[in-house]
Amino acid sequence: MDVEAYIRARKKVRAPLLMTHVVCGYPSFEDNMKELEIMAQYGVDFVELQFPFSEPSADGPLFVKANQESIDHGTRVAQCFEFMARVTERFDFKVLMMGYYNTAFKMGHEAFIKRLKAAGACGYILPDLPIEEAKELHALSEEAGLFPVILMTPTNTDERLEKLGAVAKGMVYAVARKGVTGSKTEMSNEVATFLERCRKHTDLPLGVGFGVSNREDLDFIAANADIAIIGTAALKAWESDREKALDAFFTGLGLTKS
């Protein structure tokens, strides 16, 4: 089933859909698997597996630490692909690779796409790869049936949003505010206006991320977009009290376990 059909089917079950995030190898691959088990129980629809990078300049403090510690523990790219294959084998949610462009550049575009495909991913998010530099990678993705997640941001002009919309596939990631991952976003009229601007330039499902952390945020996203993207808040919960806190976090979002 292609991703748009998947999203349509899932939307009949709930609103908004949910996309969550783990940093591969942090605190460990075993812990990642436990986090994903809980995410699966709550019916998460998409999961980003972040491949750790030494220079995560678009991430906030918690993810910076997670990237760094994972690399310090010796996490390698090959292990992230192996882990991804195990995850896609085991769970029903769709999996995306998230990371920085150098990971793809260093192994070569073809190898990157081939390995993602083999590991069962449906797409990838490379926030430091602008569309002008992504033509070859996007063409290879299309052939392989993978989609690159394009980011739209509140500082973009309408002209730029139009360009972004023209190359987007699968879904669009709307960045709710300026800044890095992890600090709170006030889901205000300003965000709603921005999402309307995004909507003018794409018909694809809209995911909203950066600072999404509670039920009110989810309700806001349900009313204004399609997918709530939760990153830091879930890792924060895991760090505070592992399974118990992560479970409580999802319950607090008003979700029920299957």
Add this chain to the structure above:
Amino acid sequence: MDLFDFEEGREGYYGQYGGTFLPEILTTTIEEIKHCFRECKNDPGFWAEYEQLLQEYSGRPTPVTHLPNLSRKLGGAQIYVKREDLNHTGSHKINNVIGQGLLTRRLGKTRVIAETGAGQHGFATATMAAKFGFECKIYMGEVDVKRQRPNVFWMENLGAEVVAVQDGQKTLKDAINECLRDWVTNMANTHYVLGTACGPHPFPEMVSYFQSIIGREAKRQIHELAGRAPDRVYACVGGGSNSIGIFQGFMDEDNIDLVGCEAGGMGPGLGRHASRLAYHDASVGVAQGYKTYFLQNDDGNMLETQSIAAGLDYIGINPILAHLWEHKKVRFEAATNDEVREALKLVMATEGLIPALESTHAFVTAIAEAPSMSKDEIILVNMSGRGDKDIFTVADALEDDHWKAFIKNKAGEYGR
């Protein structure tokens, strides 16, 4: 050769190096800077104001000095030095900072941020911010804060906030990441004063443009002093701003050997140095907004770097220099920490000059090569900064007992 006459659709590229690789949130900000810089470059009044300001504020033009004692001792080429150490704040960094200060004003922004390694760029930025009336925040790796306290002291007293960056290896590259994080949040009122000719386009071009003042002056001065162009020009290369600055004065002449001197640290081997081109431990990658040679592993994660000079301790290199190196227009050599200590002692003792540890890397290579050149050949070394700031590091390296006693005594006074 006009390095900045880009091919259609290849703006910001030097061969295969350079480009702009930034999060989408910065696209509008970068476009704004590109537009503003283009205006400045095409406005003759802008360069005139820039030059005037550096003359009044920083004492430019800095002189070129002949080193007769050192030349005689080595018995080969005549050595001349371009004295960027005589700038206000003690290094070439002020050139770029004054240029970007004028740009910040034109952009209508009121706050500047900067990364710094040795502290020279942070120091220069803090000075500029005080002069222009900008709010200023400097990001500096915790390791560098510890080894360059005198510069931190001045930055803070000039009114800048200095943040000791705790991530990664806690040096220059981590300070750059922290600046990018600040910038994606505060770009509405903030200009990022990048200190070296690295990072996303248009920074390599912009920093090279401002630093070209070194080469423009030096070309004229060496002709006046020595009657002709130099045979070889040496400059240290961390990010690669002082080197591209002086090289631009001599690039149009084919027979001038341009030599970039990198941090050889403890010698070749992964993680032991910060040499991207002279040793063969680096490969092409994309990080911190641009494509160039990086010291990285097979996964594309960056390696640890090592150098006695905080200002050379960087994973990537000016993409323009990577391109020129590939086309054999610039030669690269590395100087080890031990060689730097010896060269510094020699230059101090024979000429009474105190180059910064960074600049001493250029002296190492010049000193090694001068003896095999003839007496009528001419060497020009870019002394990018002065060594006063390194007093703690140098005193340690020289195991100076009088200094140790002084510090103990001072510590005792503070302890009371």
